Amino acid sequence: MPQYKLTYFDLRGWAEPARQLLHLSHTPYDDVRIPMADTEKSWENLKEKTPFGQLPVLNVDGFDIPQSAAICRYLARKFGYAGKNPEEEAWADAIVDQYKDFSVAFKTLIFAARAGKPQEDILKIRYEIFNPSRDAYFEILNKILKDNKSGYLVGDGLTWADLVVADNLHSLEKLKALDDDNEDHQKLRKYVEKIYSTPDLEDHIATRMDTEV
Amino acid sequence: MPQYKLTYFDLRGWAEPARQLLHLSHTPYDDVRIPMADTEKSWENLKEKTPFGQLPVLNVDGFDIPQSAAICRYLARKFGYAGKNPEEEAWADAIVDQYKDFSVAFKTLIFAARAGKPQEDILKIRYEIFNPSRDAYFEILNKILKDNKSGYLVGDGLTWADLVVADNLHSLEKLKALDDDNEDHQKLRKYVEKIYSTPDLEDHIATRMDTEV
Structure with missing residues (x-):
């Protein structure tokens, strides 16, 4: 099984539907949350390493996918929640x-x-x-x-x-x-x-x- | 082959990439354009018949798809322009x-x-x-x-x-x-x-x- 890591702030926000897809499909994943209290410092260090300078980012076996809808669609198609045709x-x-x-x-x-x-x-x-x-x-x-x-x-x-x-x-x-x-x-x-x-x-x-x- | 009808205003706008995908794949389609000079009247009649009250709409054998990116992604996947994996x-x-x-x-x-x-x-x-x-x-x-x-x-x-x-x-x-x-x-x-x-x-x-x- 691929290794999934979902990085976002410590909020539901744009990451929550992706978390739900991973949960629904019983897929273990690393739920990385940037603490809100420390956002400025942690985020500053991380921002440049993200593809578009934004979160969420889903990492799948080392491959980064940015943009929440792209992440969800990718997971939905893997796990059978994208539609039947x-x-x-x-x-x-x-x-x-x-x-x-x-x-x-x-x-x-x-x-x-x-x-x-x-x-x-x-x-x-x-x-x-x-x-x-x-x-x-x-x-x-x-x-x-x-x-x-x-x-x-x-x-x-x-x-x-x-x-x-x-x-x-x-x-x-x-x-x-x-x-x-x-x-x-x-x-x-x-x-x-x-x-x-x-x-x-x-x-x-x-x-x-x-x-x- | 399915019958494609793409309805939009007489502009490039949000329909042009879809037109290009149909053209690239040598797919015949009905390129319906609401004349800009007559937009208000024609559009008023059509608006209620669209799924979301907006254009473009792609009709495939009677099935309506709204939203430009959804239309393009659908065509891209059919014709091999969505990515290789x-x-x-x-x-x-x-x-x-x-x-x-x-x-x-x-x-x-x-x-x-x-x-x-x-x-x-x-x-x-x-x-x-x-x-x-x-x-x-x-x-x-x-x-x-x-x-x-x-x-x-x-x-x-x-x-x-x-x-x-x-x-x-x-x-x-x-x-x-x-x-x-x-x-x-x-x-x-x-x-x-x-x-x-x-x-x-x-x-x-x-x-x-x-x-x-």
Whole structure:
């Protein structure tokens, strides 16, 4: 079996779906986490050794793969979570890219809050940039789930697209971006519950370190 | 042979690398272009019928695939331009995602110019957002090309990552974002020349409708 090493910060973040794929497939791996308290120093030493100056990086028998979606797709294809044929694989890819398009608005809001921008600016970003982008993205997710009927986003089983989308919905929940009185949001909450009750995933969800994002 | 229909606006844009993959593989396809002069009306009718309310969409024997990278990856794997093994495929994926990260800054500049923002604002975006993102991205591209030695981004042959990256560099050239006195930029110009002199691609490049982006 190849030796896997996944390097990231000590967060769920962009590494969590890859960790879940490794867990689901019972694959031993080295879960290297740069401590957040010491990020600046540790990261400075590591940054130049990464392919693109970024994390996560998956190392497979000495070969580095950067970029979270590329890492997940690589693992998903190895372990049978990429889709059952080329059309399902393309559909999983498309959904992940749709999520990544939405994540631009998501990151804008997160970074504005972290940068300590005035509350007025943060609210402006929330209502003018984040909410419209979220609503359009949620409409697409709910349409896919309604049309697909299986409870999964692609075909009739779990794919890496479910792991990526559910992880972000979990972050949105933590950031109070899901509303109790919105039916579309409730449907997505139920969807996350379904994904997270997957056998072989439940124990990971219950015991992992669960950060805000 | 499957029936392919690629629908996009009458631009290179996010559809051009897919057109190039279909051309390289001598695959007949229906190249549906929404006329720019009539975009609003035609697009309004079509938008609701697309999976995500966006173009491009590739239809393969009645099955719709949205999202440009998902479309290209699907075609690249069919036609042998995705990489020679799972590691090369992951590396091509990672490079395309790195380009997509950069494209956020690229789009910010393009949209600011199109929205007719004051010149002062556009220059601020150019120098504070676009240029730093471009420089970091170009450094990565040149490092990859230097390390890889083949003249291609992945392995020893043409992949869809080359088509995506070269197409964007061609847009940057048209938008005067490559400098004559910058050695890194010259190397990337030579790289585009190499990609565009690929047999079976040269005639497409010479005869296509070449828009600004």
